[in-house]
Amino acid sequence: MNKRTKDFAVSSLAVGVTAVCLYLGCGALGPKVDLNNTYEVLGAVTAEETAKLAGSQGRVMVFVRDTGKVKNPWVQAELEAFQQTLKKHAGLSLVTEMIPVSPNLMAATGGGLPADQFLKALEAHPDLAAVVSFFGFPQLAEAELEALKKSGVKTVVVSALRPGYKQFLERQAIQVLIVPRSDPPPPGAPAPRTLREHFDQEYTLFTPADAASLP
Numbered sequence: 001m002n003k004r005t006k007d008f009a010v011s012s013l014a015v016g017v018t019a020v021c022l023y024l025g026c027g028a029l030g031p032k033v034d035l036n037n038t039y040e041v042l043g044a045v046t047a048e049e050t051a052k053l054a055g056s057q058g059r060v061m062v063f064v065r066d067t068g069k070v071k072n073p074w075v076q077a078e079l080e081a082f083q084q085t086l087k088k089h090a091g092l093s094l095v096t097e098m099i100p101v102s103p104n105l106m107a108a109t110g111g112g113l114p115a116d117q118f119l120k121a122l123e124a125h126p127d128l129a130a131v132v133s134f135f136g137f138p139q140l141a142e143a144e145l146e147a148l149k150k151s152g153v154k155t156v157v158v159s160a161l162r163p164g165y166k167q168f169l170e171r172q173a174i175q176v177l178i179v180p181r182s183d184p185p186p187p188g189a190p191a192p193r194t195l196r197e198h199f200d201q202e203y204t205l206f207t208p209a210d211a212a213s214l215p
Contacts, residue, residue, distance in 0.1 A: 043081030058129025
């Protein structure tokens, strides 16, 4: 094979790979997300939505449960997929806050992110572009909600649907809310092929514009 033919073959292969990647919606090349692992899919799409909010530059803080010595594989899958996907956005840096949990803490907060730890972390990092919580939204006082809005920090919450979320979206205390779907895919629905199709099969994403559709 002469050099001209070899160069043409390499270029054709590169174009082919790019076309397949665009068709499959896989984005930039990087660690592969297991599309059969709903938690990896959730972490990856959450990272992409966070990057849209944060823009091309800034620091992102993610709150996730620290389950202790015995690691929860679901939590690990979400977090690792989130971290790896956010790395594709070179202008964004990440701060990870692992929050120790206990049954008593979950009962006291209603399963949400402890407000004191949330506010303490924000105070320690005043330059944040976005905050992501793989907990419920913290129970904040009125003044704390107003301070969060004025800070300009964009908030992403990944949680079961809870009372009050409609109001938080309407007031733009939450910019993106991701909750498990309440209904299964319709019978005969085609099998999902892309990352986003897998996400849409399992989860629903709400923004302030969608707040009216919440109960």
